[in-house]
Amino acid sequence: MDGGQDFTPTVEERRAAEALIVDVAGFEGPLDLLLTLSRSQKVDLRQVSILALAEQYLAFVERARKLRIELAADYLVMAAWLAFLKSRLLLPPDPEAEGPSGEEMAAHLAFQLERLQAMREAAGQLMARPRLGQDVFARGATEEVEVHRSTVHHAGLLDLLQAYARVRTRDEFRPFVMDRSKLMTMEQALDRLRAVIGEAADWADISAYLPEEWHAEPEKRRSATAATFAASLELAKEGRIEIRQGESFAPIQIRRKDRA
């Protein structure tokens, strides 16, 4: 359409892209994608060319990027790692180089792929077994002979864990209510500043305006400082005070603004 002809996808590319979009959602992570790509090599996983695979993967990510498909971070991490691996595999081995060789890294990746494939097959075999309630059945009519009036209370491990978490996380909510005592609101600071600013003819650090009892504890001081600063901005906006700061991170100073 426009000048960037090289980037305009052809119909075919677009179709491939649509397939890709579907696929990205279907893959369970980068390892799964690599496994799928490796099938196109049609060789035993033990003989798979990791270099070719790395290139296929990088091409995939590149296409996805061109098509502005958002890839999850782990796909990009894998791409970075594969690019690194590719460079290691292509460059002549550097005797000075630290860490494992490209071959070692490639061998481990091949192992991971083979292992994932094996687990996938194992899962398939497991699910194909005769299963209780589908192919194999338990006694249909369990027998009540004598009804004992006792009650068995039941609880599962999840109940237990959730109960504990419930108890322990209750505390985590309390601060929302209780810590008001350590928070100064901007309204409080405003009231306070309005009351005293009339006397402030000379420049003074805003820290000088913090109430006595808010000095000691660090978190109270931090809160009071923030509130007082916010209140100062408000008063400056109203044209009642002036604010200055010598340089970044220097103390912030305020004084009364005398009206013309």
Add this chain to the structure above:
Amino acid sequence: MTEAPQQSQFDAPPLAEAERMVEAMLFASAEPLSRSDMEKRLPEGTDIDAALAALRTRYEGRGVTLTRAGEAWAFRTAPDLGHLLQRHAVETRRLSRAATETLAIIAYHQPVTRAEIEEIRGVSVSRGTIDQLVDMGWVRLGRRKMTPGRPATFVVTGDFLDHFGLESPRDLPGLKELRASGLLENRPPPGFGEGGDEPEGESQESLFEG
């Protein structure tokens, strides 16, 4: 397997096979089965009567017998062995929330005194709750604490571990771990409670640090 009921007379199963089939059907059924119930599912031509007769003989004098109730058939345990089955007749009920929480606290903090349980739960623990857990065999008294008053402590039992499929109370996951394993719905708001793993109550200060 799906082709089964298409078999014609010629494929009618031999008696031994018919017996196996009837045996499995009666075993798995929640209700007694009538001849016609069985007929519908068995290959055509199956000699149900012969199979039933053979089964009845086979189970004679065993711990389980084939009994007939009106037109229907069912396996029943031998009447003289009823006393062995009592445990199956008890009703199960979900443990109350208070009891589950108390149990969880004992498991995570044992040996723990009653006062400590109350402190952690933030509410008083009724005598009945701990009694119930002791009755169930999940909690027992531990060593007395060497603090003033020498209060009794509570610990969990081997039965508790059995029931919850744990090898040791030390295998219980911590809070952070619970969340990380996805074993919990994520209840605290994001950003809070990252440090909520220690038994000691972390104070509100931690929210303001850093």
Add this chain to the structure above:
Amino acid sequence: MTEAPQQSQFDAPPLAEAERMVEAMLFASAEPLSRSDMEKRLPEGTDIDAALAALRTRYEGRGVTLTRAGEAWAFRTAPDLGHLLQRHAVETRRLSRAATETLAIIAYHQPVTRAEIEEIRGVSVSRGTIDQLVDMGWVRLGRRKMTPGRPATFVVTGDFLDHFGLESPRDLPGLKELRASGLLENRPPPGFGEGGDEPEGESQESLFEG
């Protein structure tokens, strides 16, 4: 439980009687019974193992067979007769691919930590996947691993074995071949220097308390 063992060793039932008793108990229950479940209810001195062995032989090749799942025993219909009984089939929740794979990894690699599962799948285990497996009663917590952070591990349960008709985890399909090919070994990735960002890193460990 206190009343049951009135009989002394002298009254221990003969094998034929023990067999009947065990048969009745197992028949009456839909759930597998462990040796200790049975022991509690049988007269003292009953030779449970001999009774189980005799029963197992007796039911070999029948429509109903005695099966073992880990430490527990149950009567189950023979797998080849499933087509007659499908009417009783209970709708089992269909497991997602992630859940099936996670289950297989736990079964073949147990005891396995969450980080190890993630390393094998190359993707993080979503919240709720393990939760679902625990909830179904197929997975439980195992012993903590003796590695830094002492992470929790997961193992499969007796219910898992019962569901898939496995006598023990050793009977998992293809286990021997997988072992022989080294695919069940915990092979750490070769440590690499700059530039690499390994998926299996310490970030996992820091999730767990010290």
